[in-house]
Amino acid sequence: LCGKRVNAHGSHTWGVVGGHVEWAESFVETAIRETKEETGLTVKDVRLIAVTNDYFAIEDTHFVTIHLTCTYDEGEPANLDHEITDNWQWFPLTNLPEPLFLPLLHLQQGGFDFTSLIQPTP
Numbered sequence: 001l002c003g004k005r006v007n008a009h010g011s012h013t014w015g016v017v018g019g020h021v022e023w024a025e026s027f028v029e030t031a032i033r034e035t036k037e038e039t040g041l042t043v044k045d046v047r048l049i050a051v052t053n054d055y056f057a058i059e060d061t062h063f064v065t066i067h068l069t070c071t072y073d074e075g076e077p078a079n080l081d082h083e084i085t086d087n088w089q090w091f092p093l094t095n096l097p098e099p100l101f102l103p104l105l106h107l108q109q110g111g112f113d114f115t116s117l118i119q120p121t122p
Contacts, residue, residue: 001039001077002097003085009059015085015101018065031068039077039088043070049117052106065103069117093118 002014019034021027028046035043050067077088091097093114100108108114 001041001088002091003038003079003088004097005084005101006086008084009056009061010101013099013101014097015104018103027066027068031070035070035072038081038085040080041072041075041077043072046070050107050110050112052103052110054103054106056102063103065106067103067107071119 002016005011005013005015017031017035017038019030019038021030022033025033027048031046032043035041046068047070048066049069052065052067054063054065056062079085079087089097096104096108096114099105
């Protein structure tokens, strides 16, 4: 699930759900909350997959990005945060949209195999 970023760092690139950790919140709690706030989807089985160090030269901002994966039960995403994301679309992990949001690009350039996230159909 990727959304086209607008009005934020990395504008005009495709990224995944994201956001900042709230006070005393775990990474898992953040992922569940941010996904619900941005897309309306409920997720489960959240787990860590990687960390990237992301400096956005144009905006002169620096983030450490915690990458997580999860599963969801059903439904289609809604665009609930028009300030940051233009729309949400499903893409095959073997054919991600371009240009990618810098943290995803760093993940890809670091050799992360996105197809490793594909879960077998029961």
